Amino acid sequence: MADHVGQGLGSAKGYSSPLSSPPSSPTSTPESLKQNLPEIENNVTSPPATNKRKRESTSPKATAKKPKTVYYGNKQEGKPMPHGQPVVWSDKRQGLCEALPYYRAYQSGAYTHGGKVLGFMCDGEVGDRDVFEDQIMIARVGGGKTINEETGQREQTKSQDDCALAISFIESQNTRQPIVVIAGQGNTGSPSKLPHYYNVLDHFHVTDVWCEKYNSVVRWMVRLEKIDLAHKSWWSAGTTSHSHPNFVSPKALGQVCSICKVHSKNIYKQGWVCLNADPVKAVVGKHEKTTCPAFFDFGRDVDDKTLKFTEEFLLERTRFPGHLTEPLVPQMPNAADKDVIGALAFEESCRKGIVCTQCGCCSRRIHWEKWVCENPLCGFTSALTPRAVPASPAISEDEDPKDHTFVSKSIASTTVDLCSGNWAVTKYDIPGEEGEIVGNVFHFKSNTTINGQPNGPDDLFAELQVAKLGLKRNPSKCRGARNEVLTAHWAHNWGAPYKYSVRQESTEFEKAPRVIIKALKRLTWAGKQAVSTGFDKDDKGKEFQPFNEMLSVGYFEKGYMGYHDDGEATLGPTVASISLGCSSTMKWRPKKKNSIVSERERINQKGIKKDVLSIFLEHGDIMVMHGSRIQQLYEHTVIPHGKLRFALTSRYIIPATISDPIGRRIAETAANLPDFSSEYEYDGSMTAGSKIQVLPRTKETHQHSDAWPTTGTVSSEDLQETYFSVLARMQTAGSPTQVGTMQTAQSSPQAGTMQTAHSFSQVGTMQTASYFSQDGTTQPGYEQYQYSGNTPRLCYLAEASATPPPGCEHHGYLMNLPVTSSYEYTATTYPPPSMYPTYNGPYAPVVAPPAGPLQPQFQQPQYYGYNYTPMMMAPAQNYASMWEDGQDERQETLARQSGQ
Numbered sequence: 001m002a003d004h005v006g007q008g009l010g011s012a013k014g015y016s017s018p019l020s021s022p023p024s025s026p027t028s029t030p031e032s033l034k035q036n037l038p039e040i041e042n043n044v045t046s047p048p049a050t051n052k053r054k055r056e057s058t059s060p061k062a063t064a065k066k067p068k069t070v071y072y073g074n075k076q077e078g079k080p081m082p083h084g085q086p087v088v089w090s091d092k093r094q095g096l097c098e099a100l101p102y103y104r105a106y107q108s109g110a111y112t113h114g115g116k117v118l119g120f121m122c123d124g125e126v127g128d129r130d131v132f133e134d135q136i137m138i139a140r141v142g143g144g145k146t147i148n149e150e151t152g153q154r155e156q157t158k159s160q161d162d163c164a165l166a167i168s169f170i171e172s173q174n175t176r177q178p179i180v181v182i183a184g185q186g187n188t189g190s191p192s193k194l195p196h197y198y199n200v201l202d203h204f205h206v207t208d209v210w211c212e213k214y215n216s217v218v219r220w221m222v223r224l225e226k227i228d229l230a231h232k233s234w235w236s237a238g239t240t241s242h243s244h245p246n247f248v249s250p251k252a253l254g255q256v257c258s259i260c261k262v263h264s265k266n267i268y269k270q271g272w273v274c275l276n277a278d279p280v281k282a283v284v285g286k287h288e289k290t291t292c293p294a295f296f297d298f299g300r301d302v303d304d305k306t307l308k309f310t311e312e313f314l315l316e317r318t319r320f321p322g323h324l325t326e327p328l329v330p331q332m333p334n335a336a337d338k339d340v341i342g343a344l345a346f347e348e349s350c351r352k353g354i355v356c357t358q359c360g361c362c363s364r365r366i367h368w369e370k371w372v373c374e375n376p377l378c379g380f381t382s383a384l385t386p387r388a389v390p391a392s393p394a395i396s397e398d399e400d401p402k403d404h405t406f407v408s409k410s411i412a413s414t415t416v417d418l419c420s421g422n423w424a425v426t427k428y429d430i431p432g433e434e435g436e437i438v439g440n441v442f443h444f445k446s447n448t449t450i451n452g453q454p455n456g457p458d459d460l461f462a463e464l465q466v467a468k469l470g471l472k473r474n475p476s477k478c479r480g481a482r483n484e485v486l487t488a489h490w491a492h493n494w495g496a497p498y499k500y501s502v503r504q505e506s507t508e509f510e511k512a513p514r515v516i517i518k519a520l521k522r523l524t525w526a527g528k529q530a531v532s533t534g535f536d537k538d539d540k541g542k543e544f545q546p547f548n549e550m551l552s553v554g555y556f557e558k559g560y561m562g563y564h565d566d567g568e569a570t571l572g573p574t575v576a577s578i579s580l581g582c583s584s585t586m587k588w589r590p591k592k593k594n595s596i597v598s599e600r601e602r603i604n605q606k607g608i609k610k611d612v613l614s615i616f617l618e619h620g621d622i623m624v625m626h627g628s629r630i631q632q633l634y635e636h637t638v639i640p641h642g643k644l645r646f647a648l649t650s651r652y653i654i655p656a657t658i659s660d661p662i663g664r665r666i667a668e669t670a671a672n673l674p675d676f677s678s679e680y681e682y683d684g685s686m687t688a689g690s691k692i693q694v695l696p697r698t699k700e701t702h703q704h705s706d707a708w709p710t711t712g713t714v715s716s717e718d719l720q721e722t723y724f725s726v727l728a729r730m731q732t733a734g735s736p737t738q739v740g741t742m743q744t745a746q747s748s749p750q751a752g753t754m755q756t757a758h759s760f761s762q763v764g765t766m767q768t769a770s771y772f773s774q775d776g777t778t779q780p781g782y783e784q785y786q787y788s789g790n791t792p793r794l795c796y797l798a799e800a801s802a803t804p805p806p807g808c809e810h811h812g813y814l815m816n817l818p819v820t821s822s823y824e825y826t827a828t829t830y831p832p833p834s835m836y837p838t839y840n841g842p843y844a845p846v847v848a849p850p851a852g853p854l855q856p857q858f859q860q861p862q863y864y865g866y867n868y869t870p871m872m873m874a875p876a877q878n879y880a881s882m883w884e885d886g887q888d889e890r891q892e893t894l895a896r897q898s899g900q
């Protein structure tokens with residue numbers, strides 16, 4: 001390894017997520033990966049032999065498969081095989097842009113940031129004088145090409161005067177900025193056959209940026225030299241030998257121009273020429289070109305198309321004067337990132353792609369819950385378990401709702417009085433081309449009371465975070481192609497399949513998680529309200545059609561849904577959606593091909609119009625659009641303002657419009673509601689959905705200990721140390737009803753009793769370590785608890801999922817987990833098990849402590865946010881009847897606790 005490479009990478013801070021504290025795992029460097037890459041044989045690349053990068057979750061199968069190199073019908077047929085393989089590659093442009101911090105250029109051939117070039121793409125459009133060798137690249141810089149109507153080729157027909165990209169290359173050279181070069185299979189000049197469509201070559205540095213003429217047209221050129229010259233480049237033809245760099249000779253010497261006094265190198269075989277055509281220079285406060293009059297004047301007739309570079313210019317080598325600070329393989333977000341205070345694992349860095357540590361494939365985050373390598377032959381996956389995000393205003397960026405609200409003068413707004421509940425509803429009348437009303441947008445404004453209702457928005461938000469929603473990003477353009485573009489949000493459809501331009505998977509309502517059905521009921525209520533007060537309310541026959549579909553959409557930080565309409569011919573006139581999580585702005589603008597405009601209108605060149613309505617949606621708000629013509633005349637977009645948001649949107653798909661009878665049957669069956677759906681009927685009232693009794697609460701403050709890890713196995717020593725301590729620790733700031741992280745420990749020194757450590761790192765997922773003491777010896781591990789129901793105010797049920805050790809009984813808990821930011825949590829009792837339709841197993845009753853000597857901690861029954869039998873393993877019996885029996889006693893205890 002060359003010294004400079006080692007040095008640079010040693011100090012690499014990595015392109016890891018902005019969440020990064022110093023990574024806990026070693027940074028994977030290009031060098032280390034290179035060393036691990038075996039020589040290519042029969043076009044097959046083996047994965048690196050070892051990879052120590054820490055991952056929170058990785059498919060165990062990942063290392064077993066050997067990804068094969070895929071060759072396309074590229075422009076390099078007949079070229080020799082390369083000496084090695086790229087450590088980073090992609091077959092999708094979006095993959096590169098999402099996974100590589102040094103190449104976020106979706107369109108252009110170079111990625112600039114802070115006025116410097118960080119990444120450069122050499123794909124098609126190879127110029128006559130371009131050079132692509134083992135150690136150097138020479139290429140034309142930037143734009144200015146148009147289609148030549150005669151040849152049909154893209155050609156540069158006009159001189160490039162000021163070239164912003166050339167200035168950025170000069171800045172990279174001056175600041176010693178390494179540039180990563182990527183080569184595409186469209187490049188005819190590569191010395192070998194490139195194995196993937198996009199292949200990351202290596203770090204280069206700029207040695208020369210100059211202006212030349214080609215076909216009498218001025219153009220900018222750049223010469224880049226590979227930084228690590230000590231090792232043979234992977235793209236060298238397999239048969240060529242590696243030439244070690246000579247930094248002394250040859251050198252392309254030059255001379256000073258007698259007119260402008262500026263030195264130019266001697267780079268053309270045809271002779272020296274002045275190359276001074278600075279892109280722009282600031283001269284006394286203004287920008288002025290300082291091109292020398294002798295620029296590109298050879299003093300004789302020279303056909304500029306036939307110019308050739310001198311051997312010296314091609315062979316000279318320049319030691320890179322800077323340092324490599326960023327690796328070719330960016331660090332993927334890892335557990336250390338997640339442990340940074342405030343990090344949720346929904347940050348933009350987690351929305352981005354990764355470079356697969358097994359095969360180097362740039363992989364977009366297609367699945368909501370994990371990264372899956374996009375190389376179909378690999379199988380690597382990686383995940384970060386997200387934090388439980390509380391339903392709190394704190395999860396929205398600091399936005400002023402007024403700044404996100406706009407109502408065009410042509411739109412009348414009125415307040416709608418609903419007969420039930422305390423929703424504040426605003427109705428907007430949306431005009432057509434003649435000013436007639438074509439539909440309404442309703443904004444149902446929620447509030448903390450509505451949000452906190454059982455099965456209300458807070459509960460829905462908590463449940464959505466743990467439900468299996470199958471959310472995926474789907475192609476919005478060019479499905480399967482190199483330029484395929486995935487949406488900036490994740491989605492999954494429920495009920496009748498909803499077919500629109502973005503194709504996605506759909507699951508019938510009967511298989512949907514309960515949260516979908518609960519939300520559907522709320523949207524159905526809102527839709528009905530809207531239709532009964534909408535612009536066509538008097539039009540008989542325009543009855544509300546209950547929704548038979550729901551699109552669940554999830555957004556990470558910086559996700560969005562672009563302008564679109566819900567105007568498919570198969571859809572009914574009403575669309576309703578509920579917003580959960582961070583706030584967002586929803587905006588409507590008239591489509592191009594109609595005469596509707598906003599008073600702010602200044603139609604831009606592409607005919608795109610300004611928004612006529614913009615509303616600020618907060619957690620719990622419901623939006624309803626009613627009127628098909630809204631969809632014909634307008635399009636809408638949604639831009640969230642925070643790290644996590646869900647939107648559940650329902651529509652009515654008209655079965656009669658599905659011409660294929662099988663498709664119609666499938667849609668009808670998929671829309672059947674599960675039997676339990678009637679439990680979640682919603683009528684807008686304040687008591688709606690409160691089948692679950694809300695009982696009095698008390699607050700207790702408990703000892704706080706940091707001794708425990710938030711995840712992982714807890715040793716019995718840990719248990720002893722934190723003997724019967726309760727830790728309720730908030731991981732996220734916000735209101736006192738948020739669910740945070742909670743760890744509990746209970747223990748008993750007696751044979752036949754039990755020690756338990758509970759560590760809650762997110763709503764609904766509990767990591768546990770349990771130790772059963774049978775005969776004085778501790779037997780670790782047996783329980784893995786699962787929860788059913790995941791809402792802050794619902795009781796939680798922990799159920800052992802494996803068989804207990806001999807002599808131990810199955811054991812269950814009822815729990816409740818509201819956690820406040822001051823290390824207090826609210827102890828709430830819970831209604832009888834019959835109130836919990838999702839659970840049919842046994843419940844641990846609250847009973848008195850066992851007889852006999854006890855540790856002081858166990859001498860009183862404890863109520864730590866949940867009631868349980870402190871140390872005794874309850875024998876299997878009829879818990880439900882025991883519950884009933886203990887009811888009075890519990891009420892008394894509660895009354896005592898709440899000082900009544």
Ligand SMILES: O=C(O)CCC(=O)C(=O)O
Pocket residue numbers: 551553561566577579636637638646647649
């Ligand atoms: O509220 C949202 O995020 C998007 C709703 C929407 O426009 C849709 O699903 O079509």
